[in-house]
Amino acid sequence: MRGTLRKFMRASERIAREEGLTPSRYLLLLMIKTTDGGRSTVTELADRMQLTQSTITELVTRAEAAGLVRREQSAEDARVFCCS
Secondary structure: OHHHHHHHHHHHHHHHHHOOOOHHHHHHHHHHHOOHHHEEOHHHHHHHHOOOHHHHHHHHHHHHHOOOEEEOOOOOOOOOEEEO
8 A cells, every 4th residue: 555655646746746836835735625615724734734834834825926826815714725
């Protein structure tokens, strides 16, 4: 199983790079898109990706600057953002 997972991860990273994405940005977009409704908070992403909130915030900020995600105000949580 681990071997299959590693092959998948290598293939995903190769495809991401071919499309101009870093593996981290690809994973960030994947985590956002696979949430209910395609929206997520920094806290949710930090939990899912097993990274600190500050690391996720930096990833989101860079992805936003690249036009990959956009922050969207939510009535429940002002930190919610979604893929653009």
